[in-house]
């Protein structure tokens with residue numbers, strides 16, 4: 001199949017609009033979560049996905065979409081007053097009269113299609129971070145024959161003023177201020193000396209096992225690495241931009257929860273385009289080939305240079321755990 005060049009401008013606009021919606025929901029203290037018994041989901045998750053799916057429907061009507069939320073969840077789980085709030089926010093931000101039926105149609109658009117071209121949306125990745133006013137991202141990945149090859153990631157809470165917008169395609173990665181401005185090509189860091197390594201991991205203890213990851217860093221000779229905890233795929237963006245060298249994600253020992261494709265597709269495309277490596281814990285590529293979940297044991301994201309020593313260290317730690 002020939003390489004695909006995507007016009008990503010409609011998605012930059014959509015991700016900026018989605019970020020605006022997320023900020024307004026936070027500013028108006030409208031953040032509360034539903035989807036009981038599972039993961040939190042807020043009205044901003046639905047609003048953000050509606051905006052992005054609407055843009056994809058216009059720009060790429062025949063492509064498939066794999067997205068975290070659905071129209072059915074919106075209608076069945078969100079109380080009517082909050083659905084009305086979403087409709088009002090969307091009307092205001094999009095500058096057109098939006099009805100609830102539009103929102104449902106946008107949320108479901110392109111889902112369950114079997115296509116070579118598949119867009120992967122995580123409308124708010126790091127919802128717990130969003131709820132706690134920490135980091136979160138709006139992530140759109142693009143898979144060709146189930147390989148992540150392009151990405152657009154809006155990071156409204158990135159430390160640069162106003163947040164950052166990351167994107168990649170055709171093996172090249174970029175960042176620019178979320179509010180617009182200078183487009184800059186990004187690359188992973190060239191560091192490989194243990195003394196300079198910066199490591200990232202999730203904030204939430206329920207998502208990963210911090211102790212196992214500390215044991216792996218120690219076994220890799222990276223016990224003194226500067227460690228930062230950040231929510232969401234912003235971790236992938238920090239690796240892609242050369243601001244850290246290692247992002248490790250090891251599940252808790254008793255976890256049966258699979259890794260979801262929308263949590264990793266855009267980040268994987270971004271890091272690979274920036275020259276980094278993303279693999280399972282044994283060094284094999286992540287398998288995005290089927291359904292909504294990956295079938296991996298963990299994730300190593302790195303600048304490439306330190307990857308093999310982390311794989312070896314995980315092997316040692318797993319042996320000790322047996």
Ligand code: AMP
Pocket residue numbers: 039124125126127129201202203204206207208230231232233255257260263
């Ligand atoms: P992070 O902030 O990097 O931990 O990633 C956020 C993502 O973690 C969310 O989008 C969820 O899909 C995922 N997540 C939520 N709950 C869990 C859990 N119990 N175990 C593993 N991952 C989770």
Ligand code: MG
Pocket residue numbers: 122124125126127262263
């Ligand atoms: Mg997510």
